[in-house]
Amino acid sequence: MSGIILYGNDISPPVRACLLTLKALKLNFEYKHVDILAGEQLTDDFIKHNPQHTVPTLSDNGVWLWDSHAICAYLVDKYAKDDSLYPRDLVLRARVHQRLYFDASILFMSLRCITRPMFKNNVSIVPREKTQGIIEGYTLLEKFLTSAPYLVSDCLTIADFCCVATATSLGGVIELDAKKYPKVSAWIERLKKLPYYEEANGWGCKRYIEILKTRLTAIVS
Template sequence: MGKIVLYGIELSPPVRTVLLTLEALNLDYEFKVVNFLNKEHRTEEFEKKNPQHTVPVLEDDGHCLWDSHAIAAYLVNKYGKDDALYPKDPLKRAVVDQRLHFDSGVLFANARNITAPLFIRNVTDVPQEKIDLLNEGLNFLESFLVHDFIAGETMTIADFSILSTVTTYEAVVPIDAARTPKLVAWIKRMSKLPYYEKANGKGAAVAIKLLKEKLGRK
């Protein structure tokens, strides 16, 4: 096996999704920080790895992949000792895929509609309708949690993907146990993973602090 290299920045939720997956699989990897302020994502070298110049990017055996959901699935398919994190059973996998698409198409998309104007155009006034969409996403997650985990009775890459997104939500909307008790319990359950702080907690804290500063909140 060649060296696995992950390119990204820890405050990015999609990057943290991949970090959680790598740690869960107990894989050796090198993490290379991509400095966006210095426009390292726009260099010719980086664009050869990913013409969309986004993170995360995974380099493995000379091949480059981007999009956290695709990377997480790839890692489990290639390196997982079993299929627990990404089941091969058609129905179970379909549920995991649905949750992954929900993250990319709803949760993360709605969050990015707030964060992108903040960082790109310094727009600090967040319209109420954008906040309402974040809250709607949290309500949907509460309804998904029929079992202990996002896609069923066992932990999957869907948990990693959604966890990395919603733990950054706190900067904009509170995740309230009175309103979404199952969601709060799930976050607490996931935070007990031995690699949680390294793979998600530290980066989420940086992201929350930065977002709150941008929004003028404490």
């Protein structure tokens, strides 16, 4: 029996990135739901293993990791049959890292700056300066996809998993305009054809968007 345990919640984009990676690798794992809205990540036992008390958190036979980007890279390095999802070629790996940092610093941060006040303080109005971060993210993704079907090259990588989990979630604040961002739209549709996409990202993303659209009652664009 596998000793891999993923602690997470399907509404979390970073958790869904890890689920995409685990499914792509066809790994057996146990998935433990953490009710982050109820504060289950704040228990003493959880904090003992992850002082940042964030999801996703991974336990691999007693090795504990958190941060979706670190988890996805670790899983591929340890368990993949080849390096296509996380290339060992220095140039390609550097490009994967750039896209992962882009997800962390631009895409996900633009979303977190909106959703954290919403979840913690019931803030429902999204001011213009925060919506601009999402527009910047869409615009940069469109540029990244100018010369290849995926974010790094002709091959799918963990950069695609991490970025698509966030990018699809942004639609809960500002829906993606397929006419304005045709390459991003085509890239998302390409990933949706993966046999594990709906289970790993699609279903949870729909739930997340429903929450955002219900609680964000006014958006200043």
